[in-house]
Amino acid sequence: MKRRVLNERNRMSLCLPAVSVNEGVARAAIAAFCAQQNPGATELADIKCAVSEAVTNCIVHAYAGGTGAIYITVVLYTDGTVRVVIKDKGCGIADVRRAREPLYTTDAVGERSGMGFTVMENFMDRLSVHSRPGKGTVVVMTKRIGASDKKE
Amino acid sequence: MIHTDYGYEVQSRDRLLCVYLYGEIDHHSAVALREDLDALLLRERPQRLVLDLSRIEFMDSAGLGLLMGRYRLMKELGGVMAIERPNERVMKILRLAGMERFFEIGGVKGVGR
Numbered sequence: 001m002k003r004r005v006l007n008e009r010n011r012m013s014l015c016l017p018a019v020s021v022n023e024g025v026a027r028a029a030i031a032a033f034c035a036q037q038n039p040g041a042t043e044l045a046d047i048k049c050a051v052s053e054a055v056t057n058c059i060v061h062a063y064a065g066g067t068g069a070i071y072i073t074v075v076l077y078t079d080g081t082v083r084v085v086i087k088d089k090g091c092g093i094a095d096v097r098r099a100r101e102p103l104y105t106t107d108a109v110g111e112r113s114g115m116g117f118t119v120m121e122n123f124m125d126r127l128s129v130h131s132r133p134g135k136g137t138v139v140v141m142t143k144r145i146g147a148s149d150k151k152e
Numbered sequence: 153m154i155h156t157d158y159g160y161e162v163q164s165r166d167r168l169l170c171v172y173l174y175g176e177i178d179h180h181s182a183v184a185l186r187e188d189l190d191a192l193l194l195r196e197r198p199q200r201l202v203l204d205l206s207r208i209e210f211m212d213s214a215g216l217g218l219l220m221g222r223y224r225l226m227k228e229l230g231g232v233m234a235i236e237r238p239n240e241r242v243m244k245i246l247r248l249a250g251m252e253r254f255f256e257i258g259g260v261k262g263v264g265r
Contacts, residue, residue: 020178020179020180020183021180023178023179023180024176024178024180027178027210041241042240042241042244045210045241045244048210049210049211049212049241049245052178052210052212053212053213056178056179056212056213056214059179060179111182111186111217111218111220111221112213112217113213113214113216113217113220113249115213115216115248115249116213118213118248118249119212119213119245119248122248
């Protein structure tokens with residue numbers, strides 16, 4: 001793959017407590033940040049959905065309903081690439097590969113679809129997940145937006 | 153809009169129950185919607201449940217869980233469930249999860265793939 005040098009255009013950092021109302025807050029904040037790049041409606045919806053999944057994972061899995069902080073950094077590069085980093089200091093994931101499988105869920109009795117990582121993977125251009133049990137998880141997602149409105 | 157705004161309206165006739173959902177379905181709103189819908193289903197015991205999603209502006213995988221859960225409950229109660237009028241973005245996630253295998257979406261009968 002050809003290496004591209006990405007120049008940063010803008011950046012936003014958020015730190016939110018792990019409570020479910022912040023799923024919507026995070027989506028709205030990231031949508032507002034991305035607006036400067038004139039994203040298409042589908043692109044924006046994709047990013048909002050992926051962010052919602054990652055933030056929900058922090059609340060439901062990493063901190064399992066307890067208290068904790070979610071650290072979100074969004075960087076916009078001059079070529080229109082958006083990089084979203086969502087980090088927690090929660091329980092971590094023992095087997096990331098397994099967690100990323102479609103329909104995999106640790107929740108036997110509830111109503112988790114097990115589709116969170118699948119949505120992130122499909123709705124963004126790239127997804128990487130780094131986790132250490134007991135330390136926390138970092139999700140990094142990128143998507144290039146605004147350049148092609150042809151699919152709208 | 154900062155708040156996750158959501159809700160629903162209900163129309164019931166004979167044993168057909170139509171629920172018009174609106175706003176955003178995420179993990180936050182799904183918890184409350186699930187409780188309300190289940191109470192409604194257990195009270196009304198409809199033969200057919202139609203969930204109209206035309207006014208759903210956002211839905212993530214928590215919405216998939218909500219739909220699958222209601223589908224299972226309807227099956228237990230001996231009824232069927234259908235989804236009506238999802239927008240393009242909602243349709244994208246329904247398709248990603250293969251939801252059309254379980255229930256009718258927009259009048260199209262599910263085909264077991």
